[in-house]
Every structure is written in C-alpha cells, then in structure tokens.
Amino acid sequence: MYSPTTLVDGAITPDETATAYSKVTWRLIPFLFICYVCAYLDRVNVGFAKLKMMSDLGFSDAVYGLGAGVFFVGYVLFEVPSNLIMLKVGARRWIARIMITWGMVSGAMMFVNSPTSFYILRFALGVAEAGFIPAIILYLTYWFxxxxxxxxxxxxxxGIPMSGVIGGPVSGWIMSRMDQVQGLASWQWLFLLEAIPTVVIGFAAYFYLDDKVADAKWLTAREKSILERDLTQDQHGKKHSLRDGFTNPWVWLLSFIYLFFTMGLYGVSFWLPSIVKASGVADPLDIGLLxxxxxxFATGAMILTGxxxxxxxERRWHLAxxxxxxxxxxxxxxxYADNTAVAMFALTLATMGIMSTISQxxxxxxxxxxxxxxxxxxAIANSVGSISGLIAPYLLGVVKTVTASTNAGVLVLAVCLMIGSLLVFTVPARLVNRK
Incomplete structure (x- = not known):
C-alpha cells in the first residue's frame, strides 16, 4: 500500500482530489454498469420468456414461479464462498469467471423442455452468478x-433499471419477431441472444479491470497516494476480521432489512411484464416498450438519491x-389495475422507490x-436478501393460480417494503451516516 506521507509532496488541493476520483469513476463505473446490465438481464429475462414459454411447454404459474425463484437457492448457497474466493484470487479474475460461466448457463436455458430441466438450469444459473453483486460492492470499497x-x-x-430500459424493448422485439426463425421459438432466441454479450464482456473484464489502486497504471503516483490516504483513514473504527463479518449483529439486522426491500424488487422484476399484459396490452413489443x-425514471431517481x-x-432517510x-x-x-395509464404511473413510482432502496x-x-x-x-446481506427471489415470485405465482389475480400478492410485497423502511431506523445513525 502506498504511504501518503512519502508519496505526496505538498498540500493536496480539492481539485487534485476531485480529479483523482473522477478518473476512477470514469474508468470503472461505466464498465461495471455494463456488467450489471448483463447480469440483471440474464437473471430476469425469464419474465419475458414466460409470455410464450409457459404455453409452449405447458407450465403453470406455480411452475414458473418456482423456477424463477429456484435461481436463488443456488445463488444463496454459493454467495459467501464466492466472495471469500475473490479475496484469494483477485477481483478481475473472479468477476470474469462469474460472468463467463453465468452467460454460458443463461444461453443453455434455450434447451429447457420440462419443469425439471427448467429448475436445474435456473439453479445452475444461481450458482454461476453467486457473489457477483457483493464482489462488485466490495471492489468499489477498494477505490472509494x-x-x-x-x-x-x-x-x-x-444497471438494474437500465436493463429494463434496454432489455424491455429488445426482449419484446425478440419475442415478437424471432418466433420459429431457424426452427427455434422466440423464447429460445431470447435466452441465446441475450447471453452472448455477457460472455464477451466477461472476457473483457479480465483484461480491463485492476485488482487494486496500486495496480492502476492509468493513475499517477500522486493520484494513487490520494486514494490510499482516504482509504486508510476510512478504515478507522471499522470491523476488519472475517469473524466480524459473520458475527456482527448489525450485519444480520441489515441483512433482514434488505430481505424486505428485495421482496418488492423481485416482485416487480419478474412480474412487471405480466402486470402490464393484464392491464390490457397484448403485443410483446408494446409490453417491452411500456x-x-x-x-x-428509476434510473434518474437512483442517481439523484445517491x-x-x-x-x-445521511443514509437512513435516503433508504426509508x-x-x-x-x-x-x-x-x-x-x-387501478384495470386502468393502464394509472397503473403504469403507479408502477413507475413503485419502481423508482424500490430501485433506490437497493442502491442505497x-x-x-x-x-x-x-x-x-x-x-x-x-455476501451474507445479499444472500439473506436474495431469499426473497425465491419467496416473491413463488408467492405471486401461487396467489395468481388460486385467485386468478396477482393483486393480493402485490399488496403483500407493499407491506414488506413498509416493514423494511421502518426497520431502517433501528440502525443507529452514528454507524452509517458519513460526512
């Protein structure tokens, strides 16, 4: 690690600090953003595939809901081991490995032909992608x-909402225009075409990313020392050991708070296309555009909130x-489920709020x-929160099977968001607020 006292000659100006962080931001965030768009698109494009895959394969809503959610069984089981492996092998190698393997498994979803194969591949996709989000968040703490x-x-x-902005119209177009091209169903093309960019970017990650500040040839020695100075000061008073990560009570409280927030996230992610369709929109391309x-709007809300x-x-109110x-x-x-315009306005508000909670x-x-x-x-927080990825889709699927409507299930998710917002204030402000 660079020593600020030996590498910085003279006082550090605010402009120098701003320039250093600007270089890091522009170097890392656009690329990591693209990685996350691919990650989330590969995870939730099953929501669009559902529009035709269910009828082609004879799946019920309960089968779909379980298949969508079983992803998170593999994801949760391998989340913590994945992040600990990253500490050993380095960020760029592990992030590249995650992306390449999950891209390959996502593409293999085109071969689903039964509930069993659906469950197996969704589980494998969870295993392949496990650790990606906490790995990136941990990676950002190496720089900021x-x-x-x-x-x-x-x-x-x-990357989450932008995967919807980009993926919605693209997925809708594929579902509308690619059916029976070369003898493949539109949902098969969807899985194949949207998996290719993930594999390509995974290989690029290996060559583009640097494991830490000291490895960054695109930073000057002075810029490195500025970053290292801030990172060293930031470590004061924090928990460091591996044991602290497992035993700190605040970690577990935060994990369960995240569980309530992600209930809303995965409800929207997996069921938004179906909710739009239920409001009276039939064409898959129109569903994608809506x-x-x-x-x-959620993209803008996340940036402004951050x-x-x-x-x-201040952190707590910006989350609650x-x-x-x-x-x-x-x-x-x-x-207002029967009124497309009002329902879309409400879903827009919901998506803006839910996406902002995840980033914050x-x-x-x-x-x-x-x-x-x-x-x-x-990894623990993301693992516990990801359990909602199993609960929320399955809950909505069962409710729709029983009641022929998703309304009751969506209201349950709304209550979960309210509980999570209230629990935020059980975390002392002194622990999380920073100025």
Whole structure:
C-alpha cells in the first residue's frame, strides 16, 4: 500500500482530489454498469420468456414461479464462498469467471423442455452468478471511501433499471419477431441472444479491470497516494476480521432489512411484464416498450438519491423514504389495475422507490465493515436478501393460480417494503451516516 506521507509532496488541493476520483469513476463505473446490465438481464429475462414459454411447454404459474425463484437457492448457497474466493484470487479474475460461466448457463436455458430441466438450469444459473453483486460492492470499497459510496453505488446499480430500459424493448422485439426463425421459438432466441454479450464482456473484464489502486497504471503516483490516504483513514473504527463479518449483529439486522426491500424488487422484476399484459396490452413489443418507462425514471431517481445521500452524509432517510414510495406505488397499481395509464404511473413510482432502496442499502454495510469482514458481511446481506427471489415470485405465482389475480400478492410485497423502511431506523445513525 502506498504511504501518503512519502508519496505526496505538498498540500493536496480539492481539485487534485476531485480529479483523482473522477478518473476512477470514469474508468470503472461505466464498465461495471455494463456488467450489471448483463447480469440483471440474464437473471430476469425469464419474465419475458414466460409470455410464450409457459404455453409452449405447458407450465403453470406455480411452475414458473418456482423456477424463477429456484435461481436463488443456488445463488444463496454459493454467495459467501464466492466472495471469500475473490479475496484469494483477485477481483478481475473472479468477476470474469462469474460472468463467463453465468452467460454460458443463461444461453443453455434455450434447451429447457420440462419443469425439471427448467429448475436445474435456473439453479445452475444461481450458482454461476453467486457473489457477483457483493464482489462488485466490495471492489468499489477498494477505490472509494464510505463517504463517496452513495453516488458510485447508485451509478453502478442503475444497471438494474437500465436493463429494463434496454432489455424491455429488445426482449419484446425478440419475442415478437424471432418466433420459429431457424426452427427455434422466440423464447429460445431470447435466452441465446441475450447471453452472448455477457460472455464477451466477461472476457473483457479480465483484461480491463485492476485488482487494486496500486495496480492502476492509468493513475499517477500522486493520484494513487490520494486514494490510499482516504482509504486508510476510512478504515478507522471499522470491523476488519472475517469473524466480524459473520458475527456482527448489525450485519444480520441489515441483512433482514434488505430481505424486505428485495421482496418488492423481485416482485416487480419478474412480474412487471405480466402486470402490464393484464392491464390490457397484448403485443410483446408494446409490453417491452411500456416496461421501459418505469425503469427509465428509476434510473434518474437512483442517481439523484445517491448524490443527495453523499452530499448530506445521511443514509437512513435516503433508504426509508424510497421504500415507502415503493409501497405506495405497488398498492396504487393494484387499486387501478384495470386502468393502464394509472397503473403504469403507479408502477413507475413503485419502481423508482424500490430501485433506490437497493442502491442505497449497499452503502450501509461498507460504513461498518472493511477487508475480510466486508467480504463476508456483504455476501451474507445479499444472500439473506436474495431469499426473497425465491419467496416473491413463488408467492405471486401461487396467489395468481388460486385467485386468478396477482393483486393480493402485490399488496403483500407493499407491506414488506413498509416493514423494511421502518426497520431502517433501528440502525443507529452514528454507524452509517458519513460526512
């Protein structure tokens, strides 16, 4: 590690600090953003495939819901081991491995022909992708102190809504135009075509990313020392050991808070196309274009919330208020489910709030943990939160099978968001606020 006292000659100006962080932001965030777009698109494009795959293969809503959710069984089981392996082998190697393997498994989804093969490949996809999000969040802490994590985490995580902005129309077009091309169903083309970029970018990650500040040839020695100075100061008072990551009670509390927020996230991610279709829109391309709207607005909401959070040094209200907005939006979408315009407005509000909670949540753990503790703690939080990926889709699938409507299930997700928002205030402000 560079020593600020030996490498920095003279006082460091605010302009120098701003330039150093600007270089890191522009070098890393656009590329990591693209990685996350691929990750999320490969994870949730099953929501679009569902529009025709279910009828082609004779799947019920319950089968779909379980298949969509079983991804998270593999994901949760291998999340912590994956992040600990990254500590040993380095970020660029492990991030590249994750992307290449999950891209290959996602493409193999085109061969699904039964509920069993659907479940097996969704489980394998979870295993392949396990550790990706906590690995990236941990990787960002190698470059940014906690006080600057709100904005950069939000910028990175705009990959979630932008996968909807990009993936909605693209997925809708594939579903509308590629059916029976070369004898393949449209949903088979969907899995194949959307997996290719992930594999390509996975190989690029190996050559593009640097494991740490010291390896960055694109930074000057002075810029490196500025970053190392801030990172060293940021470690003061945080938990460091691997054991701390597993035993710290705040980690487990944050994990369960995240569980309630992700209930809303995966409800929207997996069922938004179906909710839009139920409101009276039939053409898959039109469904794709309409799902783009909530995600586009959510992107802006995430960035503005992250900037405000860093500027004020306040974390809890910036997490709780978006959660409440998400709950109100989901409930409103149920109340006006038969009115496409009002339902879309409500779903847009819900998506803006829900997406903002996800990016803001991941600012909290690095405020408490660093090093091996952060690797374990982030993985635990994401693992517990990801259990909702199994619960939420299956819950909605069962409710729809029983009631022929998703309304009751969506209201349950709204309540979960409200509970998560209230639990945020059980975390002391002194632990997470930064100025």
């Amino acid at each position: 102190p906690a006080s600057k994590c709100g904005k950069v985490t939000a910028l990175f995580m705009t 799902t783009m709207i909530p995600y586009a 900037r405000s959070s860093d500027a004020k040094g 208020l978006p959660g409440l907005a998400g709950a109100i939006g989901l409930a409103w979408s149920v109340a 949540f991941f600012v909290l753990p690095p405020s408490i943990l660093t090093g091996a503790a952060a690797a374990a703690g982030l």
